[in-house]
Amino acid sequence: QVQLVESGGGLVQAGGSLRLSCAASGRTFSTYTMGWFRQAPGKEREFVGGISWNNGNTRYADFVKGRFTISRDNAKNTVYLQMHNLKPEDTAVYYCTADRHIVVPITTSGWDYWGQGTQVTVSS
Numbered sequence: 001q002v003q004l005v006e007s008g009g010g011l012v013q014a015g016g017s018l019r020l021s022c023a024a025s026g027r028t029f030s031t032y033t034m035g036w037f038r039q040a041p042g043k044e045r046e047f048v049g050g051i052s053w054n055n056g057n058t059r060y061a062d063f064v065k066g067r068f069t070i071s072r073d074n075a076k077n078t079v080y081l082q083m084h085n086l087k088p089e090d091t092a093v094y095y096c097t098a099d100r101h102i103v104v105p106i107t108t109s110g111w112d113y114w115g116q117g118t119q120v121t122v123s124s
Contacts, residue, residue, distance in 0.1 A: 002026050002113045004096045009016060009118030012086055016122070020081040023094030032033045033101050034079040035111060036074055037090035038120075045095070050104030051079065059104040093117040 003025040022034065035050030049060040051070045057101065067086075069079050072079045083095055097111040105111060 002029075004098060004113055004115035006096045006115045006118040008096065009042050009120045011121045013053040014086060014088055014122055014124050016086050017084045018086065018120060019083070019098075020094055020118060021118070022079045022081075024069070024077045024079070024096075024098060026077070031100065032098040032113075033104055034070075034082045035068065035097040035104060036079075036097045037043065037097060037100075037108065037111075038090075038091075039095070039117075040092040043092075045108055047106040047108075048081070048094070050097075050106075051102055052102055053100075054102045057104070059106070061106075062110060071096040077110060083120075086120075088122045088124045090121060091122050093119050 005023045008020040017045040033053045036048040039045040049070045051058045069082045095117045098113040101109045
């Protein structure tokens with residue numbers, strides 16, 4: 001069982017930056033692939049990006065490439081989502097996810113564990 005707790009969300013102006021953190025419980029964090037999804041009001045939850053436990057390979061949705069970066073610190077059981085050049089359309093609840101796959105899944109069904117989410121609001 002893995003518990004995930006996100007933090008770092010908030011209100012930021014367009015063009016600004018935020019860094020989200022996700023702290024995971026347990027002693028086997030290094031063996032979990034970690035990911036981020038987001039869900040805007042009235043829209044389906046969508047894949048943002050992920051980082052594999054096996055080799056640290058990352059995978060991103062096309063709409064965030066070049067703006068968002070995922071990293072992990074296994075010593076701190078934490079995964080990060082650094083977001084730059086934020087746009088109003090990035091406004092959503094951001095969720096941290098975890099599973100044991102080597103390849104980062106891009107569908108919600110591919111993930112075993114979910115956090116409660118953290119709100120990111122980007123004003124224009």
